Amino acid sequence: MKPMVLTGDRPTGPLHLGHYFGTLANRVRLQDVHPMYVLVADYQVITDRDLPGEIQSNITQLLLDYLAVGLDPAKVTIFQHSAIPELNQLLLPFLSLVSVAELGRNPTVKDEIAHSSQQAVSGLMFTYPVHQAADILFCKGTLVPVGKDQLPHVEVTRLVARRFNERYAEVFPLPEAMMGEQPLLKGLDGDKMSKSRGNAITLSATEDETAALIRKARTDSDRLITFDPENRPEVANLLTLAGLCLKRSPQDVADEIGDGGAASLKRLVTEAVNEFLRPIRKRRQEHTADDVRMVLREGNVRARERAVRTLDEVRAAMGF
CATH class of the missing domain: 1.10.240.10 (Tyrosyl-Transfer RNA Synthetase)
Structure with a gap:
């Protein structure tokens, strides 16, 4: 099977240098080598917050960051989670393949819960790694450029793929994580570099x-x-x-x-x-909001066509 790259970000604010050296630089290099899907994970914004915030503005800014670092829409498919309903339909059978205990042990989920702005942990938070499994497997992703903190999510995806293949039929490859040049760049306060912690140098900063x-x-x-x-x-x-x-x-x-x-x-x-x-x-200054809307429109069409084919395979394998 030809290698397929899946990567992406939640539109919760501007990207920073930690993102660049952790994953973005890898994406720019890989787009000339392998086919690639880049996910704007807008539905996943509410995993650790009650409201999505300035979601449309954040999506626009995220796309501008993508274009600024050199991602080329002619080479990669950039798409929006909420525009692909088949991703959420894949989530249901995938959830049946993992236990509550396995999800609760995920160290990345534990860290995100500790820094969540929600008063109570939502069920969506625990299923976050399985959401990501659906995002990766819908296009049969085999290479996933991630920072060090996202490695446990890739392991959950491999677990889901392996159990689906064993229980039903060989449908999914087992994806591999790809680490960036500097997998975990600390923030200016010595803690993890993060948009929400205010210790990051954003790509759009003057x-x-x-x-x-x-x-x-x-x-x-x-x-x-x-x-x-x-x-x-x-x-x-x-x-x-x-x-x-x-x-x-x-x-x-x-x-x-x-x-x-x-x-x-x-x-x-x-x-x-x-x-x-x-x-x-x-x-970044060379692109406009209209450019962003066109990129997403075209990417959503291509991504949904791929998601429909994968969902049909999954249903057939399960006997539905």
Whole structure:
């Protein structure tokens, strides 16, 4: 079977550098090698919140980020979860293949529950990994570019595919996770980089906004800058960020700064990040909301045609 890539994001806010180095860079490279579906997971926004927020605006901004980093709608199918009802029909038989205990043990779900804005955990939160299984398997995805925190979801997808094949018929391949260049880039406060935690540098941030965020980043009082992730994690994280943007090793960046202290470190990081984001910002300004609507219209048609075929296979295999 020819490799098929499935990837995507929830439209909960602008994408950031953690997304870029975790998955987006991989997607841009892979679009020239394999067929790819990119999911705008709008229904999944309400897994950890009561309301979807500015959903239409967030979808537009997400698509603009996609186009800005170099995803090409002529090469990839970008589609919207809520426009493909067959995805939710696949969810029902898939849910019968996993236990409540297995879903409850998922470490990513546990982390998302801990940071949820909901007063009570919804049933949708527990079924989130199975939602993702439907998203991956509807197109028979075999390669899934993800960050480290999403690896447990890919394992659930493999479990669902394997049990369906054993119980009914060989319909689904077992997908493999693909890790990005920097699977887990920490935020500027030393915690996981996240839109909801306010510690991320977004791809759409201006140069001044980027500089202000980096000025507030945590460091320490030692003037000699060294790359020591275990004992100096905040400094190491900034060095890692600069290294990724400059395509140099963090150790090399640390050696250049020497005893310049935190001020020199932050100045170098700011220059590196702004230089890296400059072409992305330029491409973003070249696209409009009309471009986004056209991309989604065309992608939704192609994705739904594929989902209908897969659902027909599933029904036939199950005897419906």
